[in-house]
Amino acid sequence: MKTAKELIAKLLNMLGIDNEQEFCNKYDVVYGTLQSWKFRNSIPYELILDICKKNNIRLESVFYDEIAPVRDVISVRYYQDISASAGYGVINCDEQCSEIVLDKSFAKELLNVNNAKNIDIIKIYGDSMEPFVHSGEFVVVERNKNDFNRIKDGEIVIININGDIYCKKILKNPYTKEITLSSLNSFYPDFKINEEDFENTKIIGVVSKAISIKDFERAFIKINN
Known part of the structure; x- marks a missing residue:
């Protein structure tokens, strides 16, 4: 599974956001908090879920490079x-x-x-x-x-x-x-x-x-x- 730093970078790329400050402004996140997530490798699951839901992004595509099929x-x-x-x-x-x-x-x-x-x-x-x-x-x-x-x-x-x-x-x-x-x-x-x-x-x-x-x-x- 990706680190918090990798997940944030990938999410920004999928949203078409150029930098972290722009992301913080758009989603009402304190910039220092975002840096703390990266430093502590603390993944903001609920924020990611909310952003993916609002932007119609499949959550698996954020967490994984390839999506393995789930059958049952x-x-x-x-x-x-x-x-x-x-x-x-x-x-x-x-x-x-x-x-x-x-x-x-x-x-x-x-x-x-x-x-x-x-x-x-x-x-x-x-x-x-x-x-x-x-x-x-x-x-x-x-x-x-x-x-x-x-x-x-x-x-x-x-x-x-x-x-x-x-x-x-x-x-x-x-x-x-x-x-x-x-x-x-x-x-x-x-x-x-x-x-x-x-x-x-x-x-x-x-x-x-x-x-x-x-x-x-x-x-x-x-x-x-």
Whole structure:
């Protein structure tokens, strides 16, 4: 795989940009930050994805000189501009997603799924769900499991409450019509949702696995636009 310096140079060439300062001005990047990426060999994956998407550039053509054919693939949705709070809630307005195309064997290893038809990847902010997932890491969300009756007691869910999106453990009370949203970090208190509040509550899906930043970067180089 190319270094950060090589990737930036190739991207500038593909965009027809003559110099790094022009690139920084166009994409609102601090020039010193770009130099730091090169010096530390730190690849700005999300910026590259965003630029490739806006300019209709195949991401493989940036990362590789030759694109090897991928025969057996599945795709998942990555919501680059949506995050779920593991703390006190994050309002998310932009629901545009990118498609990540992975070979099936790699997807099974990374996502622990055989069929990614209803799979989303969402970033987590906050520390209330540690050690299961840390702030800045990602979770695999099974969208087909979004009904209160189908969700099992103790499962971790992504849930929308009045526009705020949370990542929490769901606890069902078999005797009362309410649920409790619990954090794994004992610093954060639980909170309850009563039946009358259900109409303002939507479960997006069940979290099947947490993905570290390192593993997400491994997946990133297999993205198609």
